[in-house]
Amino acid sequence: xxxxxxxxxxxxxxxHQVSLGPLPGLIGYVxxxxxxxxxxxxxxxxxxxxxxxxxxxxLIVIEQNPGLKQSQxxxxxxxxxxxxxxxxxxxxxxxxxTRKSSAGDRRSYALHLTSKGASLMSHLHALRDxxxxxxxxxxxxxxxxxxxxxxxxxxxATATGGGEDDG
Amino acid sequence: xxxxxxxxxxxxxxxHQVSLGPLPGLIGYVxxxxxxxxxxxxxxxxxxxxxxxxxxxxLIVIEQNPGLKQSQxxxxxxxxxxxxxxxxxxxxxxxxxTRKSSAGDRRSYALHLTSKGASLMSHLHALRDxxxxxxxxxxxxxxxxxxxxxxxxxxxATATGGGEDDG
DNA sequence: TATTGTTATACTCTATAACTATA
DNA sequence: TATAGTTATAGAGTATAACAATA
Numbered sequence: 001x002x003x004x005x006x007x008x009x010x011x012x013x014x015x016h017q018v019s020l021g022p023l024p025g026l027i028g029y030v031x032x033x034x035x036x037x038x039x040x041x042x043x044x045x046x047x048x049x050x051x052x053x054x055x056x057x058x059l060i061v062i063e064q065n066p067g068l069k070q071s072q073x074x075x076x077x078x079x080x081x082x083x084x085x086x087x088x089x090x091x092x093x094x095x096x097x098t099r100k101s102s103a104g105d106r107r108s109y110a111l112h113l114t115s116k117g118a119s120l121m122s123h124l125h126a127l128r129d130x131x132x133x134x135x136x137x138x139x140x141x142x143x144x145x146x147x148x149x150x151x152x153x154x155x156x157a158t159a160t161g162g163g164e165d166d167g
Numbered sequence: 168x169x170x171x172x173x174x175x176x177x178x179x180x181x182x183h184q185v186s187l188g189p190l191p192g193l194i195g196y197v198x199x200x201x202x203x204x205x206x207x208x209x210x211x212x213x214x215x216x217x218x219x220x221x222x223x224x225x226l227i228v229i230e231q232n233p234g235l236k237q238s239q240x241x242x243x244x245x246x247x248x249x250x251x252x253x254x255x256x257x258x259x260x261x262x263x264x265t266r267k268s269s270a271g272d273r274r275s276y277a278l279h280l281t282s283k284g285a286s287l288m289s290h291l292h293a294l295r296d297x298x299x300x301x302x303x304x305x306x307x308x309x310x311x312x313x314x315x316x317x318x319x320x321x322x323x324a325t326a327t328g329g330g331e332d333d334g
Numbered sequence: 335t336a337t338t339g340t341t342a343t344a345c346t347c348t349a350t351a352a353c354t355a356t357a
Numbered sequence: 358t359a360t361a362g363t364t365a366t367a368g369a370g371t372a373t374a375a376c377a378a379t380a
Contacts, residue, residue, distance in 0.1 A: 018239050020228065020243060021231040022227065022292075022295075023227055027205060027311060028202070028209050030322065031318055032206070033322045034322040038198055039199070042195050053195060053196075054370080060187070063188065070339065071337080071338060073185070076185040078203075080372070081338075082340075082373085085340060106338095106380085107339070107378065108338055108379095128189075132193065138321060139317050139321060143317050143320070148192065150306050150314045151198055153310070154205060237361075238361060248362070248363085250348065252363060274355065274357070274360065274361040274362070276362080
């Protein structure tokens with residue numbers, strides 16, 4: 001056990017011998033690091049179209065449910081109504097989505113993609129497939145299925161308990 | 168693809184029939200929701216001591232490596248040096264950690280837990296065990312091991328590529 | 335009264351640039 | 358010249374409270 005480390009060689013910064021203790025075994029810690037890594041890959045992939053994960057999620061929900069209200073997106077995605085406003089604003093200003101006055105209820109808007117937004121979606125979906133493929137290349141298709149299954153258990157379980165939205 | 172959705176019953180707000188389309192199959196989306204759920208459980212559990220996940224991580228690294236420098240924590244946890252400053256400030260103001268002037272290098276500080284900080288740690292670790300147990304209760308011990316394995320693959324793979332820290 | 339969208343506000347996390355004092 | 362810590366600043370994301378219009 002003769003160990004070579006008298007009083008710091010003074011040549012190199014020695015910078016990397018830090019113990020993380022129990023952190024690598026904590027689900028929250030590892031999940032946060034992994035989630036940041038995935039989002040960073042997403043953002044690199046979507047940089048050319050300047051679309052962030054939250055924006056893409058909102059666009060998908062509008063695409064899937066034309067005419068729905070902001071409060072429905074809010075509930076579906078777990079985004080507070082108040083925080084959704086500037087998000088929709090940005091999509092509208094970029095000409096990707098529109099607020100149309102709702103027929104029956106004059107308090108709410110019916111959200112739709114514009115034709116520009118609709119045609120952008122196929123490009124976004126292609127970027128998304130490439131992004132997913134990069135992640136899958138590390139864990140395999142079976143790994144993805146298992147990961148989604150476990151994450152779903154965590155999410156459904158831990159999150160449930162009350163209204164996600166608003167206050 | 169026969170789907171049951173004639174023309175909306177019109178009686179109830181219909182509030183919950185929103186399709187998420189491909190989102191539940193996207194790793195980033197599901198991972199973000201799961202990660203938020205886990206952190207919310209963590210924060211509920213740690214509310215009585217007013218410790219956030221990032222603070223707990225920093226305390227652990229100091230506990231495991233007494234005397235280390237801020238830049239080492241920065242590299243180890245992927246937190247920018249600049250963002251670590253107010254974090255350490257808060258721990259110091261609360262009397263949980265201290266900056267001691269380093270022996271050899273007068274630019275840096277040697278970080279240590281105070282006795283108050285050290286004794287708090289055992290309480291924090293107990294809260295953490297309870298938190299982990301709540302998550303494990305949903306996925307099982309085997310599920311946790313598998314989840315950590317897959318997340319580790321994602322993290323190590325996608326994150327690698329350059330310096331985490333600074334700019 | 336309750337709901338929908340909105341505004342205002344605040345706190346955390348993340349990111350960059352630039353400064354200082356040391357090395 | 359490079360490193361350690363700091364400051365200032367900016368942008369997302371998330372959170373609450375309160376308001377106007379409408380139901």
